[in-house]
Amino acid sequence: MVEGPREKESRKADSLAQLSSPAVDVWVATASTAGEPYLVPLSLCWADGRAVIAIDRGSRTARHLAATGRARLGVGPTRDVVMLDAVVERTVGVDEDTELGAAYAAQADWDPRGSEGYVFVVLRPERVQAWREVDEIPGRTLMREGRWLV
């Protein structure tokens, strides 16, 4: 199968499909204010254009997000990625937002509701990129400064 690079429209549609897949995981990169990187795979919920993760309030990822407000997320196998640079929009206890809890439990393959100390962190994407192979590096940016380019 020979394919050329996808147009931006296809990449956006494919990206939204990936983000909305059942039981999809996301690589979450964060950093301390001192520049120490951290990275962990987590379950993802894509709700209302936001990436939502459920984490222990005391975890390193939660502490980094509280301190810097920023994450970079990677979804998909390494040769078919969606990358999101995102900022923390809000953090809420897993039992404090009924709608969000239901959305998360519907997409993820586990349900954090009732887990002591767990929070949902709602991440708002500012930049979205998507590419498969090297031929898709040009044109990889689909969202910039929070606005879809297509």
Added chain:
Amino acid sequence: MVEGPREKESRKADSLAQLSSPAVDVWVATASTAGEPYLVPLSLCWADGRAVIAIDRGSRTARHLAATGRARLGVGPTRDVVMLDAVVERTVGVDEDTELGAAYAAQADWDPRGSEGYVFVVLRPERVQAWREVDEIPGRTLMREGRWLV
């Protein structure tokens, strides 16, 4: 198929096999000194107990590594990961170390030699963790302070 969590010995063997696989990719998380996270998938070479990546000297990952000397790497699908906290041991032009160039080209599915401005960054793992599902979170640390625990 019902399996319990793997023993540390199996996890180490599985991890080394994953790191040494042909054409394996690695998620590389780095940060700026100001705490801005970055994340990108790259080809991996595992040589002499070191993780080797080939990057453009001017890329964000290269600049972060030069500034902080630290990366956290993730290999494998999200439900079968090997995580490495690593420090920069050395950085060398892709045409300046014949042995390293040959090792990289033998494992990766591309050959950076001859690419203007590209460098190999040799990363020495200090901590290695491996887990598949939640039941493998206990016992996930296989290397600490640069020493294998098994």
